[in-house]
Amino acid sequence: MALERTLSIIKPDGVKRNLIGKIFTRFEESGLKVAAVKRVTLTRAQAEGFYAVHRERPFFASLVEYMTSGPVVISVLEGEGAIAKNREIMGATDPKKAAPGTIRALFAESIEANTVHGSDAPETAAFETRYFFNAFELL
Ligand code: GDP
Numbered sequence: 547m548a549l550e551r552t553l554s555i556i557k558p559d560g561v562k563r564n565l566i567g568k569i570f571t572r573f574e575e576s577g578l579k580v581a582a583v584k585r586v587t588l589t590r591a592q593a594e595g596f597y598a599v600h601r602e603r604p605f606f607a608s609l610v611e612y613m614t615s616g617p618v619v620i621s622v623l624e625g626e627g628a629i630a631k632n633r634e635i636m637g638a639t640d641p642k643k644a645a646p647g648t649i650r651a652l653f654a655e656s657i658e659a660n661t662v663h664g665s666d667a668p669e670t671a672a673f674e675t676r677y678f679f680n681a682f683e684l685l
Pocket of ligand 1: 600605608609657663666
C-alpha cells in the first residue's frame with residue numbers, strides 16, 4: 547500500500563465539544579501521523595469553495611452555515627493507505643449507519659453535524675490539502 551496524505555477536518559460540533567484530543571488519538575492509534583494542523587473559523591467563501599461539488603444539493607446552504615458556525619481543526623494525515631484508513635475510522639456520513647466504534651458512530655450529532663470530514667479519493671485529497679495548506683506548511 548502506498549504512503550498517502552489526506553485532509554481531515556474536525557467540524558464545529560467536534561471542536562465545540564472538546565473532542566480534538568480524542569479524535570487525534572484515534573488517528574494516531576490507527577497508525578496515521580498528523581503531518582500538518584491548524585485551527586481556524588472558516589469564512590463563508592472558504593466553506594462554499596471547499597464544498598463546491600455539493601453546490602446543487604438541497605443541504606448546501608445549511609452545510610455552509612454549519613461549517614462556518616465555529617472553529618474547526620484542519621489537519622493533513624499521513625500513512626499507508628491514509629485516505630481509505632481515515633474513511634474507515636470516520637464511519638458512514640449518517641451516524642445512524644456508521645459502524646460501531648467509528649468516530650461518527652461515537653460522536654456525531656446528526657447527518658450534517660457529523661464531527662469529521664475526510665477526503666474520499668486521491669484527487670480530492672490533493673485538492674483539499676492544497677486548499678488549506680501552502681507548500682511550506684506541507685514540507
Ligand atoms: P462525507 O464524504 O461522508 O462527508 O459525505 P458527503 O461528501 O456526501 O457530504 C458532505 C457533508 O455534507 C457531510 O459530511 C455532511 O456534513 C453533509 N451532508 C451530507 N448529506 C447530508 C444530508 O442529507 N443533509 C444534511 N443536512 N447534510 C448532509
